[in-house]
Amino acid sequence: MKxxxxxxxxxxxxxxxxxxxxxxxxxxxVGFKLADSNPGEKFTVIGQLNREEPMAYDPASGQFSFxxxxxxxxxxxxLYPHPKPQDFERSEEITMKGYTxxxxxxxxxxxxxxxxxxxxxxxxxxxxxxxLADTTAQP
Amino acid sequence: MTYLGEHLLPGELGRLAVSxxxxxxxxxxxxxxxxxxxxxxQRVAKWMxxxxxxxxxxxxxxxxxxxxxxxxxxxxxxxxxxxxxxxKYLFAAFWEGQEGSFILWIxxxxxxxxxxxxxxxxMLGPVMAVFSAVQAFLTSMVLGIYPLGLKIGSSPFVLIxxxxxxxxxxxxxxxxxxxxxxxxxxxxGLNPLLQNYWMTIHPPVLFLGFASTLIPxxxxxxxxxxxxxxxxxxxxxPWTFFSVGILGLGILMGGAWAYEALSxxxxxxxxxxxxxxxxxxxxxVAAGHLMLIERNRGHNLSMTIVLALGGFLxxxxxxxxxxxxxxxxxxxxxxxxxxxxxxxxIYLLFFTVLALVLWAVRFKEIPRKSGDEPMLSxxxxxxxxxxxxxxxxxxxxxxxxxxxxNKLFGPEGLVPLLQDNLAPPIDAIGHYNSxxxxxxxxxxLLMAVxxxxxxxxxxxKRLWERIRLSALLALVLTVLLGWVFQxxxxxxxxxxxxxxxxxxxxxxxxxxxxxxxxxxxxxxMAHIGFGLILLGSLIxxxxxxxxxxxxxxxxxxxxQNENLVLExxxxxxxxxxxxxxxxxxxxxxxxxxxxxxxxxxxxxxxxLSPTILMNERMGPSAxxxxxxxxxxxxxxxxxxxxLEPKTIDAAGYLPSRDITMKQGDTLIVSGMFVxxxxxSVNTAYLQGGQIDSIAVQAHLNIVRSTGERFEAxxxxxxxGNQTLAKDAEVRDAGLYFHFAEIKPETxxxxxxxxxxxxxxxxxxxxxxxxxxxxxxxxTGSILMVIGSFLALYERTRKKVQTA
Numbered sequence: 001m002k003x004x005x006x007x008x009x010x011x012x013x014x015x016x017x018x019x020x021x022x023x024x025x026x027x028x029x030v031g032f033k034l035a036d037s038n039p040g041e042k043f044t045v046i047g048q049l050n051r052e053e054p055m056a057y058d059p060a061s062g063q064f065s066f067x068x069x070x071x072x073x074x075x076x077x078x079l080y081p082h083p084k085p086q087d088f089e090r091s092e093e094i095t096m097k098g099y100t101x102x103x104x105x106x107x108x109x110x111x112x113x114x115x116x117x118x119x120x121x122x123x124x125x126x127x128x129x130x131x132l133a134d135t136t137a138q139p
Numbered sequence: 140m141t142y143l144g145e146h147l148l149p150g151e152l153g154r155l156a157v158s159x160x161x162x163x164x165x166x167x168x169x170x171x172x173x174x175x176x177x178x179x180x181q182r183v184a185k186w187m188x189x190x191x192x193x194x195x196x197x198x199x200x201x202x203x204x205x206x207x208x209x210x211x212x213x214x215x216x217x218x219x220x221x222x223x224x225x226x227k228y229l230f231a232a233f234w235e236g237q238e239g240s241f242i243l244w245i246x247x248x249x250x251x252x253x254x255x256x257x258x259x260x261x262m263l264g265p266v267m268a269v270f271s272a273v274q275a276f277l278t279s280m281v282l283g284i285y286p287l288g289l290k291i292g293s294s295p296f297v298l299i300x301x302x303x304x305x306x307x308x309x310x311x312x313x314x315x316x317x318x319x320x321x322x323x324x325x326x327x328g329l330n331p332l333l334q335n336y337w338m339t340i341h342p343p344v345l346f347l348g349f350a351s352t353l354i355p356x357x358x359x360x361x362x363x364x365x366x367x368x369x370x371x372x373x374x375x376x377p378w379t380f381f382s383v384g385i386l387g388l389g390i391l392m393g394g395a396w397a398y399e400a401l402s403x404x405x406x407x408x409x410x411x412x413x414x415x416x417x418x419x420x421x422x423x424v425a426a427g428h429l430m431l432i433e434r435n436r437g438h439n440l441s442m443t444i445v446l447a448l449g450g451f452l453x454x455x456x457x458x459x460x461x462x463x464x465x466x467x468x469x470x471x472x473x474x475x476x477x478x479x480x481x482x483x484x485i486y487l488l489f490f491t492v493l494a495l496v497l498w499a500v501r502f503k504e505i506p507r508k509s510g511d512e513p514m515l516s517x518x519x520x521x522x523x524x525x526x527x528x529x530x531x532x533x534x535x536x537x538x539x540x541x542x543x544x545n546k547l548f549g550p551e552g553l554v555p556l557l558q559d560n561l562a563p564p565i566d567a568i569g570h571y572n573s574x575x576x577x578x579x580x581x582x583x584l585l586m587a588v589x590x591x592x593x594x595x596x597x598x599x600k601r602l603w604e605r606i607r608l609s610a611l612l613a614l615v616l617t618v619l620l621g622w623v624f625q626x627x628x629x630x631x632x633x634x635x636x637x638x639x640x641x642x643x644x645x646x647x648x649x650x651x652x653x654x655x656x657x658x659x660x661x662x663x664m665a666h667i668g669f670g671l672i673l674l675g676s677l678i679x680x681x682x683x684x685x686x687x688x689x690x691x692x693x694x695x696x697x698x699q700n701e702n703l704v705l706e707x708x709x710x711x712x713x714x715x716x717x718x719x720x721x722x723x724x725x726x727x728x729x730x731x732x733x734x735x736x737x738x739x740x741x742x743x744x745x746x747l748s749p750t751i752l753m754n755e756r757m758g759p760s761a762x763x764x765x766x767x768x769x770x771x772x773x774x775x776x777x778x779x780x781x782l783e784p785k786t787i788d789a790a791g792y793l794p795s796r797d798i799t800m801k802q803g804d805t806l807i808v809s810g811m812f813v814x815x816x817x818x819s820v821n822t823a824y825l826q827g828g829q830i831d832s833i834a835v836q837a838h839l840n841i842v843r844s845t846g847e848r849f850e851a852x853x854x855x856x857x858x859g860n861q862t863l864a865k866d867a868e869v870r871d872a873g874l875y876f877h878f879a880e881i882k883p884e885t886x887x888x889x890x891x892x893x894x895x896x897x898x899x900x901x902x903x904x905x906x907x908x909x910x911x912x913x914x915x916x917x918t919g920s921i922l923m924v925i926g927s928f929l930a931l932y933e934r935t936r937k938k939v940q941t942a
Contacts, residue, residue, distance in 0.1 A: 002511045004439060004522060011526050018534040018574060025570045026541055028559035044562035059779065059904055062689075062700030083702055083779035083904045086751070087758030097565050108565070 027097070031070040032105060039100045042108075046095050049088070050075045057084040068094060068105075077104045085112060142300075144317040146210045150296040153201035154283075157294065160194035160245070161278040163187050168271035175264030175365070184264075185256055188271060192249040195278075199246055202239070202295055206232060211323050214302060215239070215295040221328030231338040232329040234346075237462060237477050238295035241280045243343060247350035248274055255354070260374045265361035266354075273353055276486045280479060293477045299323075331728050331754045337396040345393065345416065348386025349454045352419055354378040355426060356451035356494070359444050363497045368440055368505045372430050375447065377934045379427040382450065383665075384927030386420045391920040402761040402776040404908065405680065406916070409571040411466045414539045415457030421532040423450035425525035432518040439522060441498070441505045446525065448494045453536070455487045465542045515602060517592040524585040531578040538563070538571065579673050580635050586666050587613070587641035590649040609648040613641035624682045624911065632681050639677060642670030661933050665926030671919025679772075679913035686714030687775075687907040702778050703907070705734070706900045713907060715740060720903055723780075728753050729762075732777050732903055736766075749776045749905070771911040779904035785896060792875055792893040799882075799889050809873060809898035812842040815888065832858035835881060837888060841872050853878040853890065873898040 027044045035043045045068070049055075053067035053075065064084040069075050078096060085091075091112040098107040170184035202215070206229060211217045219232040219239070234240045252270050260266065283294025300311040310316050317323050355375045362371035393413065394406035407413060426446035433443050460466055463480035512519040541561045548556040564570035591597075591605040617637040620626070626633045650663035687703040705711055705720040712718075716736045724731045729750045736745050749764040763776040786794055798806060800815045807813070816838045823831045834856045841849040854865040855878040868875045873895030880889035 003514065003519065004512065007523060007526055011530050014530050015533050018530070019537055021574075022534070022538050022541075022564075022570070023561065025564040026561040027563070027565050029562045030559070042565040044565070057779070059704045059902060062702050062704075062904075081700060086760070086779070086782065090758060 031072040032068075032074045032076040032100075033070075033072065035100045035105060036076075039102075042097065042099045044095060044097050045070055045105070046093060047071065048093055049091055053077075055084075055088075059083070065104075068096065078107050079104045080107045080110055082110075085110065088112065140312070140314055142212075142317070143315045145212050145298070146205075146208070149201045149205050149210070150213060150298070153198055153205070153296040154294065156194045156197040156201060157278060157281055157283075157296075160191050160198060161275060161282060163191035163194060164271045164274035164278055167191055168268050168275060171264050171268035171271060175268060178261065178263065181264060184267065188252060188256065188267060191271070191274065192253060195242075195245055195249045198281075199242060202242065203229070203233065205296075209326060211326050212298050212300070212317060213295075214297045214299050217299060217323075217326045219327070219329055221326040224329055224334075228329055228334050228339070230343075231333055234342045235329055235333060235338075236295070237479075238281050238293055240342065240346065241277060242295070243346045244350055245274065245277045245281075247343075247347045248277065248353060251350055251354060258374075262358065262361050262365070262367070262371060262374060265364050266357045269357040269360050270353065273357075273490070276489070280482065280486075290478055291482065293479060331752055332760055335400055337392070337400060341389065341392045341396055344385065345389030348382065348389040348416075349419070351378065351382040351385055352423055352450040352454050355382065355423065355430075355447040359447035360494055360497070363444065363494075363501055366501070366504065368444070368501075369433065372433050372443070376427070376430050376434065377931050379423060379430060379447070380927055380931040380934065382423050383420070383427055384924050384931065386416070386423065387920075387927060388924045390416050390420055391924070395917070395920075398774075399765070400762055402763050404774075404776075404906075405683075405910075406913075407676070407680075409535075409568055411539045412461055414535050415453075415460050418532045418536050418539075419450050419453040419457065421528045421535075422446055422453055425528040425532075426450055428521050429525050432521050438508050438512055438518065440507065441502055442525075444505065445495075445498055446529070448498065452487075452491050452494060453532070455490060456536075459483045459487045460539065460543070465546065513596040515592060515597045515599060517589060517594050517597075520585050520589040520592055524582060524589065527578055527581045527585070531575060531582075534574045534578075535571065576631055576635055580631075580638050583635070583638040583642040583670060583673055586670065587638060587645035590646060590663070590666070591653075605653070606645065608652075609641060609645040612648075613637060613644045616640045616644070620678075624678055626681075629681075632677060635673065635677050639670050639673040643667050643674065646670065661926050661928070661930030663926070664929060665923050668919045668921070668923025668926050671915050672923060673919075675912060675914070675916025675919055679910040679916060682911050684714070684909045684911075685906070686716075686909055687905055701906055702904045704902055704904055706902045709900075713905075714909070718905075720905075723901075730780070730782070732780065734764075734775065734905065736773075747773070747775050751777055751780060751782070753782070767914075769914060771909055772913050773907060773909055775905060775907040777903050778906045781901065787896045788893075790875075791895050791897065793896050795875075795877065795891040795893045797879060797889055798892050799887050801887055808892060809894045810844060811872060811874075812840075813874075813892075814840045814842070816840045818888070832856055835878070837876075837878055837890070839867075839876060839890075841869060841874065843872070849874075851876045855879075855881060 027042060029046055030043045032045060032047075035041070035045060047068040047070040050067040050069045055064070055066035057064045062081060062083065064080040064082065066078055066080070066088070067075050068078045078098075093113040095111040095113075096105065096107040097109040098105055100106075167184055167187035170187055171181065174180035174184060205213050205216050206220050207226075209216060209220055209222050215236060215238060219235050220229070224232060232239075234243045248270065252267065252274075255263065255266060255270070280292045281294055282292035283297060284291050299305060300316065305311055310320060313319055355378060358371040358375035358378075362368055390413075393416065397403050397408075398406035403410075426443065426449065429439060429443040429446055432438070433440055459480075462477070463483055465480070512522070541563055545552060545557070545560045547553050549560045550558065587609070588602075588606055591602060614637065617633070617640055620640070621633055621636055626636050646663045646666040650660060650667075654660075654663070685701050688699055688701040689703060703711060703713055703718075705718065707720055707722065710717050710719050716738050718737075719735045721733050721735055724733070729752055731748045731750045733746055733748050736747065737743070745766060747764040747766055750762045751759050752762055753759050759782055761776045761778065763774055765775070766773040788794075798808075800806065802815055802818060805812055805814045818838065819836050821834045821836065823834070825831045834854050836852055836854045839851040839853070841851060843849075849869045849872045851867040851869050851874065853867040853876040856863040856865070864878050866875065866877045875893040877891035877893075878888070879891045881887075882889070
């Protein structure tokens with residue numbers, strides 16, 4: 001057997017190992033329910049800001065707390081041990097990586113999706129409102 | 140109906156140019172293919188490509204014209220420009236949108252195609268056939284036609300009134316809509332975050348890098364099509380190293396942009412968008428090295444062909460990932476889905492299937508040498524290096540592709556194998572590093588030793604004589620740096636420290652001692668540069684120190700607070716510095732926060748002003764301020780600042796807020812305790828004994844954290860059907876109380892409380908990170924890019940000499 005063939009077999013073995021390890025490393029998108037039943041284990045939850053509940057940022061301790069609704073509609077208090085992201089109120093969707101601890105979900109990392117980020121559409125939408133307002137005013 | 144004030148001519152010209160560009164790229168492809176082996180017949184095909192090229196230039200020109208003139212009836216001009224946009228940002232606005240960046244890509248292909256035609260390669264026919272076919276697919280992305288209800292491409296020349304969401308709206312029936320509707324007077328403008336010089340220079344370089352990968356692809360595919368399995372390597376080789384240099388430059392510029400102007404907290408974060416430009420580069424580097432071996436001694440021709448094909452195919456895959464919207468949940472980058480996913484997928488699959496099927500079918504025909512490579516030969520080590528790069532890029536691609544895995548095998552996928560959708564690893568950076576650090580160790584080791592090996596064979600004794608000096612030197616430096624930066628606790632990092640130092644020292648030694656500083660400087664310089672990049676990344680990232688983190692204890696398993704609160708004018712300790720935030724200024728769209736640093740040890744003084752860009756479109760975003768010194772960078776950004784405009788009344792109070800209390804309740808207002816101690820009722824009678832009024836007085840005790848005490852006595856009065864209130868102000872505590880309501884059924888009392896705006900000291904929250912030795916990274920980047928171009932220059936010169 002040629003040395004280059006041995007090397008190729010080694011590469012294929014490494015590739016398989018990389019796939020297996022990556023799938024093992026990967027988290028899954030879940031709701032708060034699953035995170036609650038496995039406290040301490042890390043999950044990725046996609047949800048949105050629950051605007052009914054209060055949010056608070058305490059700079060001294062560096063804690064930002066808010067409530068999030070997951071895709072199943074379950075609301076939970078989330079503690080984010082980082083400064084409150086600017087413009088948090090405008091977020092449309094929040095991806096939270098973290099774990100349940102006592103009664104709260106501790107989010108180590110947050111990824112926000114703001115409508116304006118995508119959005120060139122928002123401009124168009126508001127313009128449509130303008131147009132409609134304008135044209136309906138015309139006889 | 141004719142609309143008033145519209146400028147339809149440039150749009151029609153632009154659409155005509157796109158159609159011509161599309162038609163003539165198809166025609167050129169067929170013509171080049173037909174006369175692939177009759178160079179004297181290719182004149183027509185070349186003319187077709189020239190017409191295609193001129194049409195593309197016209198397309199670029201008309202789109203620029205529309206944007207320069209701010210013709211806001213065009214959607215692309217409205218979305219990406221505004222009348223107050225400085226002309227210097229017009230380029231950035233041009234490629235801000237997807238259509239514009241496709242056009243940029245198409246434009247570079249035209250320029251490269253013209254170069255190829257000028258160089259008169261004997262393989263021109265099949266190469267340009269592939270080239271033009273790629274152009275046909277790319278130009279179709281900006282066609283914007285709807286045959287049989289299918290959307291083919293997205294045109295940058297669409298008028299706003301023609302957008303599908305607007306078509307049936309009543310305003311589109313107004314002839315004078317442009318003047319009547321105020322929204323058309325001004326465009327949306329270029330996103331302020333992108334209004335900087337990086338956005339002007341980074342995308343064209345990166346897209347030239349992407350475009351350049353087409354050349355090795357076209358040559359390798361032409362070789363397969365023509366059954367000329369080896370002849371393509373020589374003409375393609377300089378282009379492959381051009382690709383290495385320019386794509387490398389584009390990627391590094393992206394990292395520098397992130398580090399200098401964005402607050403991602405570093406130059407590299409394994410973000411999907413970063414990964415998808417890194418992977419093609421790794422593959423092109425591997426391909427270039429295998430091509431070098433094949434020119435000297437070929438053992439792995441079929442693999443060389445596959446890698447040369449791979450660079451461009453991975454660029455197509457990246458394009459699909461980043462433009463189809465599939466990465467939506469996993470990246471900090473913004474994506475706009477133009478609804479072209481299907482078309483992108485066809486584009487990707489067409490060339491991937493064509494190339495790989497052809498390769499597989501011709502696999503048996505590809506010549507191979509019998510016999511084994513000797514272990515101690517340069518070609519075998521280069522082959523191992525290429526394999527390492529390949530597996531490294533495979534790992535990055537697979538981890539980045541988890542959303543694709545979900546689409547294929549997720550619960551709602553084509554073949555539902557998985558129970559749940561996979562999300563990226565929680566610690567993504569740790570995940571990538573756990574793979575890539577060992578690969579980097581292997582690569583740098585191969586780079587350190589490889590140059591000292593000769594082609595064919597080298598005796599072990601001779602190799603040892605050659606490498607021992609650099610090995611010893613690297614070892615000494617490792618001991619030294621390992622001690623300075625405390626690497627001894629992490630053996631893997633210590634090993635990378637040694638191998639990357641050896642790669643630098645070894646190549647320097649090879650160049651100065653063995654080559655005597657003469658020939659092949661390019662390769663040595665590029666290798667030294669890459670070694671320095673690894674070394675700089677290892678030290679600056681591995682040994683970064685967040686000096687703003689404080690040790691506030693919350694809980695053992697709770698993440699540490701990495702941010703420091705700075706109250707206006709107060710001095711805080713941060714690492715070896717004393718820092719004071721002295722105030723806030725506004726410069727244009729920027730709010731700047733001046734932070735003064737003093738180092739008591741030596742009296743060093745400086746000011747850093749991190750900023751927040753007030754961006755109406757994307758929300759405010761922080762931009763860092765960095766102090767660069769030779770040995771280390773101090774990188775700071777504002778992670779929180781109160782940006783809400785405050786309303787303050789004439790007496791200096793903030794708006795009132797209602798608070799409900801029961802007797803005995805305590806709450807914290809402006810950092811003081813407010814306790815509802817007791818209530819007293821005073822009833823006043825009329826002369827006849829009837830009740831005139833009832834007054835309820837609340838006794839509120841106010842206690843400062845210093846122990847200072849105040850009392851507030853607001854009164855609530857009921858007189859007949861009316862209620863009155865007598866407010867209480869405690870100016871010394873900066874509080875004002877209004878007794879608003881009594882809820883007898885729950886025994887609750889409602890107070891309107893106002894606080895003096897001056898009660899709360901303004902503050903910002905700052906994050907500061909020290910990146911040691913990051914200049915090694917930048918020095919390495921520059922050396923690697925220059926080295927790649929030097930290697931390219933040396934190759935082309937050699938070619939002229941031998942010819």
